[in-house]
Amino acid sequence: xxxxxxxxxxxxxxxIAAAAPLxxxxxxxxxxxxxxxxxxxxxxxxxxxxxxxxxxGEILKQPIVVEQRxxxxxxxxxxxxxxxxxxxxxxxxxxxxxxxxxxxxxSLPFHPVDSFEMVSxxxxxxxxxxxxxxxxxxxxxxxxxxxxxxxxxLDYGSAGVGSTHHLTGxxxxxxxxxxxxxxxxxxxxxxxxxLLSGDLPIIIATAVTVAPQLKAGKLKALAVSSPxxxxxxxxVPTIAESALPGFDVRTWAGxxxxxxxxxxxxxxxxxxxxxxxxxxxxxxRLEEVVGGEVQGSTPEAMKKMVASEAARWTDVIKKANxxxxx
Numbered sequence: 001x002x003x004x005x006x007x008x009x010x011x012x013x014x015x016i017a018a019a020a021p022l023x024x025x026x027x028x029x030x031x032x033x034x035x036x037x038x039x040x041x042x043x044x045x046x047x048x049x050x051x052x053x054x055x056x057g058e059i060l061k062q063p064i065v066v067e068q069r070x071x072x073x074x075x076x077x078x079x080x081x082x083x084x085x086x087x088x089x090x091x092x093x094x095x096x097x098x099x100x101x102x103x104x105x106x107s108l109p110f111h112p113v114d115s116f117e118m119v120s121x122x123x124x125x126x127x128x129x130x131x132x133x134x135x136x137x138x139x140x141x142x143x144x145x146x147x148x149x150x151x152x153x154l155d156y157g158s159a160g161v162g163s164t165h166h167l168t169g170x171x172x173x174x175x176x177x178x179x180x181x182x183x184x185x186x187x188x189x190x191x192x193x194x195l196l197s198g199d200l201p202i203i204i205a206t207a208v209t210v211a212p213q214l215k216a217g218k219l220k221a222l223a224v225s226s227p228x229x230x231x232x233x234x235x236v237p238t239i240a241e242s243a244l245p246g247f248d249v250r251t252w253a254g255x256x257x258x259x260x261x262x263x264x265x266x267x268x269x270x271x272x273x274x275x276x277x278x279x280x281x282x283x284x285r286l287e288e289v290v291g292g293e294v295q296g297s298t299p300e301a302m303k304k305m306v307a308s309e310a311a312r313w314t315d316v317i318k319k320a321n322x323x324x325x326x
Contacts, residue, residue, distance in 0.1 A: 029088065030062070032089075033060070033064050033065070034067050034090050035065065035066050035091050036093070037067075037068060038068075038069055038072075040068065041068055045074075048286060055276035055279055059271075059272045073101060075109075078101075081257070082109070082115040084258045086257070086258040087265070091119065091255055092256050092257070096252050096253075097251075098112055099310040100164055103317040103318065104325055106326060112310050113306055115259050117259055117260070118256050119299055120254060120299065121253075121296060121305065122286065123286055123287075124226075124250045125292025126249075126250050127224070127225040127249060128221050128233070129223050129239070130220070130221050131143070131202050131222055135202070135220070139237070139243075141243045147178035152180070154202065155180065156182060156183065157182075157191040158203065158204050159205070160187065161182075162317075165203075165204045166204075167313055167322075169204045170317075174319060174320070175247060180202075188206065196218055196219070206251070207226075207230040207291050211230070211232040225238070225249040226248065227240055250292070252309075257269065266299055270296075277296050
């Protein structure tokens with residue numbers, strides 16, 4: 001009899017434990033959710049966060065509060081998410097630089113993949129190789145030929161050491177077999193100033209920021225880094241089609257939560273994201289901000305993508321002998 005009672009108790013305990021995550025998901029969310037990103041107010045990450053927060057809040061019936069934690073290339077925000085309670089009430093918006101951090105920093109207070117529950121990707125967007133108007137080359141083949149004829153004499157600017165812009169340039173050099181010099185600036189706007197003032201001949205910048213300068217005749221765009229052409233610069237070929245088949249570099253943004261967040265909660269957040277980005281007005285606003293493609297995913301697909309990107313950029317950093325940051 002005692003054995004039957006013990007067995008019944010054990011069975012009840014197992015049933016309660018199994019039901020607990022479901023109960024959490026059914027109750028979630030019962031209060032506001034904080035969405036943290038690692039960049040300044042008014043920037044691209046901030047805009048993506050705010051565009052997404054409104055429809056997600058409507059779907060989940062709780063406000064999504066956007067919070068900036070700028071600094072360390074987004075790592076301050078990632079650390080805040082990694083150390084938050086794993087209950088779904090603190091989520092983060094990582095960007096392409098999150099995967100770069102795996103190889104760029106000597107040590108991190110989190111693991112770029114294993115310290116998080118990935119929820120979904122949101123957008124992918126491309127870079128462009130832009131040149132001053134009087135640069136001798138008009139396309140990527142011409143740039144590569146010029147660089148090979150002048151090894152170590154060609155400079156290119158980026159948003160800073162270890163930025164995805166910078167690493168795109170290093171990957172391009174490796175694949176094309178050229179030697180050029182990286183000139184880091186404090187952000188993309190400063191790199192544009194350097195190009196437009198004639199301080200350097202080439203920059204690598206997001207395609208959406210290059211497009212208006214191209215339209216104004218202030219620079220020429222040689223190619224974009226995505227596998228397809230950028231809709232706002234339809235006459236500018238991709239690097240892959242014009243010079244280096246298979247070349248594909250895009251930055252991205254997504255949503256993650258702290259490691260240990262219950263799977264039903266992650267699923268509920270994922271569903272809210274998919275419903276949000278399926279709204280035509282939300283999709284249009286996101287694409288306008290980044291000049292890219294809105295693309296959601298499963299948590300598993302996002303985890304695989306971030307792990308692949310981390311491995312890719314770690315390899316680029318090592319091959320380019322880029323010093324690791326403290």
